Amino acid sequence: MIHAETDASLPLAVDGIDKRYRGGVHANRNITLSAQRGEMLGILGPNGAGKTTLVRQITTELLPTSGSIRVFGVDVAADPVSAKNLMGIVPQEAQLFEMLTVRETLRIFGKMRGLPSADARRRADELISDLRLNEHGDVTTVKLSGGLKRRVMVGIAAIARPGLVVLDEPTTGLDPQSRRDMWGLMREYKSRGATILMTTHYMEEAEALCDRVGIISEGRLLALDTVDNLKSSQGFDFKITYSANGDGASTRTMYGKDDRELVERARAEGIRQFSLTRTTLEDVYLALTDTDTPNT
Ligand SMILES: Nc1ncnc2c1ncn2[C@@H]1O[C@H](COP(=O)(O)OP(=O)(O)OP(=O)(O)O)[C@@H](O)[C@H]1O
Ligand SMILES: [Mg+2]
Structure with missing residues (x-):
């Protein structure tokens, strides 16, 4: 049995975060979550749901309106400098010194993070190779494409x-090969014990990579669990899709926990032709974030 880590050693503990922007937008509402060592958490949610707002509070760029965030026990609001030193941060928008080359950029950030010169050089070369940037190591960052940045x-x-x-959103705008490279890299960090929190709009990415997935909508964390638990807690392990009037024009869907029970239900309703499949994370996501259904 794995024992839960104490609060002080938890890589990330977010407790009751609320964020109201000055203009009045209530972008995060009472968000609580934590991550264990070596865990990869994915955060999904529609545009404007509050993902970046949450991330920027964790990374000390924004102050929560209320609630607290601790990174390895360090309160990010009380001691942002120490907290930031414990984190690696990839913001939604690339922020680079345009006139530096890729290699110079990595070396300088290495030194800023306290690596001795020789280590910073070695680490820069290692990352250039890991990130398949070999051809671009001596190119100024202003000349890089979005994906390379x-x-x-x-x-x-x-x-x-x-x-x-x-x-x-580390993989937004990446080509499929680069996305897979990025997945490989994150898995490697994880295997070395790093804890990872990432936002993404790609369901298959969250499903392939993340130990647990959180779904945010309108500032609220609606669910946070393993993909399998998310599916079954919604009663959603299987789905049947069928054509409502037999002409294939209007497709309808029925969900259920048990495949046989679902098939029986479909037959009982007189549905002759249907396809039975396992539900995907996308099904759960769409059901949870459907704002047309009244929310309590
Ligand atoms: N600096 C700001 N000042 C005021 N309102 C903001 C600010 N930044 C974001 N917002 C608002 O807060 C809400 C949440 O925005 P946020 O950027 O966190 O969403 P997101 O989930 O990251 O969306 P996306 O998927 O598009 O990146 C939105 O309504 C947005 O307009
Ligand atoms: Mg965002």
């Missing part, structure tokens, strides 16, 4: 091997 940002975050890595 994103890879450099991941390199900066990983430079000092932080215990907690926080990434806001």
